[in-house]
Amino acid sequence: MIAPLDHRSMSPVLKHIRRRERWGAIEIVFWLALIGVIVAFPARAALINEMLIAGLFALSLDLILGLTGVVSLGHAAFFGLGAYTAAILAANGWGDPLLGLAAALAPAALVGLLTAPLLLRGADLARLMVTMGVALMLGELANKNEWLTGGADGLNFTVAPLFGHVSLGSMGVGPRNAALFSLVVLFILFAFARRLRASPFGISLEGLRENRLRAGALGVDTSRRIVAIYALSAAYAGIAGALSAETTQIVSLDVFDFHRSADVMLMLIIGGAGWLYGGILGAAVFIGVRDVVSAWTPEYWEFFIGLMLVVLVLSGRERLTARFRR
Amino acid sequence: MTVPALEARGLIRRFGGLTATDNVSFSLAPGARQALIGPNGAGKTTLINLLTGVLKPSEGAVLLEGEDITNLSASARVRRGLARTFQINQLFPDLSPTESLGLAISERQGRGADFWRPAGKPEVVAEIEDLLDRFGLTDVYDQPTRSLPYGKQRLLEIALALACRPRVLLLDEPAAGVPEEERHDILAALAQLPADVAILLIEHDMDLVFTFATRLSVLVAGRLLCEGTPEEIANDERVKAVYLGEDAHG
Numbered sequence: 001m002i003a004p005l006d007h008r009s010m011s012p013v014l015k016h017i018r019r020r021e022r023w024g025a026i027e028i029v030f031w032l033a034l035i036g037v038i039v040a041f042p043a044r045a046a047l048i049n050e051m052l053i054a055g056l057f058a059l060s061l062d063l064i065l066g067l068t069g070v071v072s073l074g075h076a077a078f079f080g081l082g083a084y085t086a087a088i089l090a091a092n093g094w095g096d097p098l099l100g101l102a103a104a105l106a107p108a109a110l111v112g113l114l115t116a117p118l119l120l121r122g123a124d125l126a127r128l129m130v131t132m133g134v135a136l137m138l139g140e141l142a143n144k145n146e147w148l149t150g151g152a153d154g155l156n157f158t159v160a161p162l163f164g165h166v167s168l169g170s171m172g173v174g175p176r177n178a179a180l181f182s183l184v185v186l187f188i189l190f191a192f193a194r195r196l197r198a199s200p201f202g203i204s205l206e207g208l209r210e211n212r213l214r215a216g217a218l219g220v221d222t223s224r225r226i227v228a229i230y231a232l233s234a235a236y237a238g239i240a241g242a243l244s245a246e247t248t249q250i251v252s253l254d255v256f257d258f259h260r261s262a263d264v265m266l267m268l269i270i271g272g273a274g275w276l277y278g279g280i281l282g283a284a285v286f287i288g289v290r291d292v293v294s295a296w297t298p299e300y301w302e303f304f305i306g307l308m309l310v311v312l313v314l315s316g317r318e319r320l321t322a323r324f325r326r
Numbered sequence: 327m328t329v330p331a332l333e334a335r336g337l338i339r340r341f342g343g344l345t346a347t348d349n350v351s352f353s354l355a356p357g358a359r360q361a362l363i364g365p366n367g368a369g370k371t372t373l374i375n376l377l378t379g380v381l382k383p384s385e386g387a388v389l390l391e392g393e394d395i396t397n398l399s400a401s402a403r404v405r406r407g408l409a410r411t412f413q414i415n416q417l418f419p420d421l422s423p424t425e426s427l428g429l430a431i432s433e434r435q436g437r438g439a440d441f442w443r444p445a446g447k448p449e450v451v452a453e454i455e456d457l458l459d460r461f462g463l464t465d466v467y468d469q470p471t472r473s474l475p476y477g478k479q480r481l482l483e484i485a486l487a488l489a490c491r492p493r494v495l496l497l498d499e500p501a502a503g504v505p506e507e508e509r510h511d512i513l514a515a516l517a518q519l520p521a522d523v524a525i526l527l528i529e530h531d532m533d534l535v536f537t538f539a540t541r542l543s544v545l546v547a548g549r550l551l552c553e554g555t556p557e558e559i560a561n562d563e564r565v566k567a568v569y570l571g572e573d574a575h576g
Contacts, residue, residue: 013455016424016468017446200432201441203421207429210418217378217416218490219404219433228439 020198038179045175052182058267058279060236066273069209074131076260078108078234082241087251095160108238116230139256154252178247329392331356331524332494337386346372348548361527361539369548409492413499419472427454430489461485477508
């Protein structure tokens, strides 16, 4: 039985331990504002959709990097797996968007589960190399198995309308629908991650991030926890990939590229790791800056992302978001 | 004859050519207040690591309440009731004392993998409040651990181990680095540890050892030199020789 959330009668300790569970007014405003932005700027829906999907991808990385403190520089492996799963299904006549998302989750989670044990030993540098290696291997497997993936030519597929009649295509209200669909998926997965963060499991992840030795000395089976959250993180990335394939109706080998893994880490660091909103904010900033600056200097826009990173780190972004993070 | 709470049987640990733990056997009665003393380099830390499962012994066995736990991992031993504190604080800098204790209690209850229900069941909260109160942490319950004064961190170190509700508790120099004026807080905390928990105190501070322990074991160069009541140990010529020898150098 969970105690009722009557804030006045709650002891300070209970209030403190439950504070992550409570939705703040500013959060509710944030999510409502996202709906508002999509509805108000249908012409920018494709860009917003890209931000939302990148935000989901960065959220998936936050589960493992921010919450658990395990670094990964190969998260594109799972994004790519999800994207190709949805695309291959659609190319073979199973174009239902929800089916695609559900189907994309499984191989990503499975590969996450199988490769997670590689992350349990060694130092961070070793983990960076291993995660990068897995992404490289999957990318080349997709390249080689042309019969399945279309290889370098990409894959031709059509995604069916959502619930049979809501088009997610690039015509008319399609992009707006696609962005709203991405927003709903992002919100559901975010709310689940948020709930997880407030649970004993979530607190144990933060504990093993803060001090793995002590977490073990309190009885936490740290290896199993890491494997579990890595598989979940992989599943999230897989869903992000599938969402990307379904709403852009494009998939190519570059989903596995190293720069995808690096970009998503930059987004998370821009927004701040460990508090779940960081990925969404970072993705919006990253893609927003790219959109604005590349209109002006298409080839050198990353100069400004680089500049921003340097300024953020030197100015101590921690202080800007600290108020909201605890 | 009751089953010992914790028993070491012929523990040997070699590091290359060095034998850090040399055929150590001892037992800890239920509810014991025992201390393990010995000069620097005697192998106290290695012995703790063997007992808690951080290291595997080259030979010998560790038994917890009669059950062989030699091949269990450190975290599995904790779940069976063998908890420890650390000489150098091993805390969760970004978590509050409340969250840290909640984490320990959830693990003990086997709810640590519950990802769905929020942390903070009423009985867990009651237990956290009780531990905060007993260890003088109530005023800092919501502060990040890294911002706590050192003495409070030391108390949290013990409170966390106790939150595991151990049958056996190993205290590794609980007063290490605590300034003189805060020592009595540690002593008071040690004095009110549950009577039914067997405690092995590893300590340098002789005042603390003689206040707390009713039985002493002396470890020298990886071997148990002798064992007895505080009076017997204080009057033992061999122990005097070891400690006088150390004093002469130090």
